[in-house]
Amino acid sequence: PYTEIAKRLNLSESTVRKRVQALVEEGVIRRFTIEVEPSRLGLRTVAIIGVDVDPPRLLEVAQRLSQLHEARWVATSTGDHMIMMEVWISDGRALTRLISERIGRIEGVKRVCPAIILEKLKG
Template structure:
């Protein structure tokens, strides 16, 4: 699917507010409502839009502390990484996990109520996986989301 400038405008608007009505979206991008609806449907069908979601502030849910846990695994293999992710990602404190190249194999971002909760997760959940060679925990002071994926992208 070719992504046209109007599709980028639609994507930017939906990333800013996925609850925007089709009428508001159409007015914002300068298309008819039926055309806008069809373009969104095509973006979904093509896998460009993978889901519509609500962004939640973890602090508002009693989890004001975030940390990044850098994990080194041994041996390094796709199977080891998959088993590790399966063992830790389902924990409610995990916001996301990213598989990386370089010294760190997996970077886990967590949101918890206290530093003790970070310690418990790191020591009891993460290091209980046999393939974990080492971990480094980094407290997050501030987290900001960048601009929408389509901004300036060609």
């Protein structure tokens, strides 16, 4: 990867490697990762879900949601919903079951507001 970056920036590979290493040491780069195409794994439905909870249970519910294997990320937030999460799942029927049988049954959950992603344009 350093070679490709170096070519694009018209720099030497060693310069790129040193700069990246410095960014890692400074904590600017926290990790290196891969990007997965969920549909290639049979996960054809991606949804962002807003979850409203009883305030005293906020962190407890967020922790429980983060344990769901379908959850890509879970965050507490301000705004329309107290918790936001992204899930990858096989289809709409499976999403309905996830919401009704698992998320909705977590003690403290008051409301679940899913939004299915139609097309990802960036990120």
